Amino acid sequence: MPVTLPVLLLTIILPKPSIFWHQTVDAEGKHHHFLCVTQEEYAGSWFYLYKGSDLEPIAEKKALPSQSKVMFAVHAFAPGEQFCCSYEIQEAGKAIYSPLSSPANITEDHYPKPFIAVSPGNELFVGQDWIIRCWAPSPGVNFVLYQSREFRMEITPRGDSSVAEFFLNNVTMADAGRYTCYYHSTTEPVIWSNASDAAQLTVIEASKVPSYQEVLVDSAGRYRVNCSVPSSPGGWFYLYQGKQLIAETKVWQDRTEASFNLTEEALNTTQGELMCQYGAYPLNHTEVWTEASHTESTDFTTANSLQLGLGVSVLLLALFFIVDACWTEVQEEN
Incomplete structure (x- = not known):
């Protein structure tokens, strides 16, 4: 059945x-x-x-x-x-x-434009993260982010916050462009704000990340650290020990390499890694820094010990000649 x-x-x-x-x-x-x-x-x-x-x-x-x-x-x-x-x-x-x-x-009534800020700045290398923050005068609104005329994302702030953070992680060359944000009411009638000021993002190819080359000792006994970037329209190189800036120098328009002349004392204080970073403009609170190229800082303990030993030997030798001269003079008097 x-x-x-x-x-x-x-x-x-x-x-x-x-x-x-x-x-x-x-x-x-x-x-x-x-x-x-x-x-x-x-x-x-x-x-x-x-x-x-x-x-x-x-x-x-x-x-x-x-x-x-x-x-x-x-x-x-x-x-x-x-x-x-x-x-x-x-x-x-x-x-x-x-x-x-x-x-x-559609309404001709608009809220005031939101404030916009970016972190860490307007120039990034491929693979870095970018944060766009937008502020409204009052809470109770949703925020929308546009890249040129293309919608990217919408965020509803938590609680009574009037700030939205848009995260662009691991940026690519396609993320470069002009960004603006808006906000709108969450109750009817829906009223939109005017557009914020534009934030421009420039994305630099990963091949242009500056590199730490070497530590050299010149004929005058000074230590020199070289950094380079494959191509650059001029700018600034910065040398960091960890997160602390220890030196900076300008790169002229026809140059892609910079050298830092450091004292032995400065190098002796470096514990950990030296980092070479490049920026198009002088250092300020909105500047963008590259993913730092790293190298373990050179161990100067052996070199310092040799130099100290050489100094002691010279001092002892000088003392020997002085003693010998004094002894010879005494002998002649006798």
Whole structure:
């Protein structure tokens, strides 16, 4: 007798997308856009933009195969009119639609622009980490970060904080560019701020990391530490012992190498590693430092012992000649 098995119906529930209003201004005037974003696993989906309570989308666009977001341009809207978006995936030949995003609207009212700061600075080598901090005048807002006109990420500060930190870890050449941040209210009507001042990130190829070369002793008995960078438009080299700056020197525009002349006493105080670092500008609180090239500091104990022994020998020899001269004079008198 055939047995009938129950059929288990699986319902796929997609996460709700996010929608952001973005305004740009150029010579032709203001341009309004809505960015619709979902999770990365739904890259290449079709996205739909809705206006007000309309059930039919006013625009649709397919995301690139590697992206899970699209930008919709909006040319006509009424004051306070709200927009939302959704996206669609294909599962077993059937279309599955996500829930609608929370509504967003276009408004001419703006909050003041946020403050922006970066750490450790505006120049990084490939593989370093970059932090962008944005401040709003008051809490209760969400922050959004853009690279040029591309959405990067959104952050909701914890508790009553009005500060957001955006972490760009292990930067690559693709991360170079102009960054701005915005904030918007978390309650309706959604009101956006003006754009922050721009923070420019320059990413330098890893092959240009300065290197610690060697410790030399010149003819005058001075110790010289050489550092080099493959190509540089001029700048400054800094020599560190651990985290302490012990010397600095300027690199002229046609040079890629710098030498530090150090006293024996300065080298004797170095315990651990010497680090050579390069910066395009003089040292200040916003300057960016490279991933330091490292070398174990040279052990000068043997050299110092030899020099001390040589000094003692010379002193004893001089004392011998003095004693000998005195003894000879006494003998002649007798």
